[in-house]
Amino acid sequence: MGALPPPAQERVDLTLKDRTGSHQARLTGRVIRATVDETASSMSLAIEFVDMDEARRDDLEILLARLLEGGTAAGPFDSLKPGISPLEVKKVLEAIPLPQRLNLASRAALREREFLRLDTNAAVLDSLIRNPNLVLAEARAIAALPFLSPSSIESLAADSRFLGDEDLLIALTGHPKISPPTLDRLMTQLKMPQVRRLLAKPGLTQALRERLLKRAARG
Numbered sequence: 001m002g003a004l005p006p007p008a009q010e011r012v013d014l015t016l017k018d019r020t021g022s023h024q025a026r027l028t029g030r031v032i033r034a035t036v037d038e039t040a041s042s043m044s045l046a047i048e049f050v051d052m053d054e055a056r057r058d059d060l061e062i063l064l065a066r067l068l069e070g071g072t073a074a075g076p077f078d079s080l081k082p083g084i085s086p087l088e089v090k091k092v093l094e095a096i097p098l099p100q101r102l103n104l105a106s107r108a109a110l111r112e113r114e115f116l117r118l119d120t121n122a123a124v125l126d127s128l129i130r131n132p133n134l135v136l137a138e139a140r141a142i143a144a145l146p147f148l149s150p151s152s153i154e155s156l157a158a159d160s161r162f163l164g165d166e167d168l169l170i171a172l173t174g175h176p177k178i179s180p181p182t183l184d185r186l187m188t189q190l191k192m193p194q195v196r197r198l199l200a201k202p203g204l205t206q207a208l209r210e211r212l213l214k215r216a217a218r219g
Helices: 056-072 087-096 098-106 110-116 124-130 136-143 150-158 166-173 178-186 192-199 206-218
Strands: 013-017 024-035 044-050
Touching: 013 044, 013 056, 013 136, 044 098, 044 136, 056 098, 087 110, 098 110, 098 124, 110 206, 124 150, 136 150, 136 166, 150 166, 150 178, 166 178, 166 192, 192 206
Parallel strands: none
Antiparallel strands: 013 024, 024 044
16 A cells, blocks of 8 residues: 555544454544554554544543553552552552553452552552452552542442441541541441540541540440
């Protein structure tokens, strides 16, 4: 077919599809660089997307997540050595696109989940909570993280896999980001030994401490 000519216009309309063709994103881009490989009759374009509204951005993120999910490349944590510092893990996490981290967290195996627990993005932690393979020890560790959203705290509190665990109940009840409705519900589950354990816990908000003291005074 011969060498491909460079694009005639600076702006191009693109339709990107996943491997199955079930999802596509229609985008407009600006060509910022074109590289022609005459030996292979191919051309590489560097595109800067323009006119990106929220709907187009969502379409693109979904498409990227599906492409990453279906890929066969090595996992992003495969090269990490045992004993790597949390700081180094966080650097690796920051280099992974958010859609990929969200997708990975929802289905990650145990070793990957250990690294993803160090993510400071609340949406990634929420996806991790919804991972069907999450075990109780991991739920307890996640419950102590300061980056949880109120909805994630509610999800952990309502998860049938972990109902009745005292350590998780105490960690969630004492979390500074717990919503008032979730706190009200968990307070009804507390027995007096658990109230005393919570009162001995550092870092409680003043409002929660006063509420626990009133509960303890009632006996």
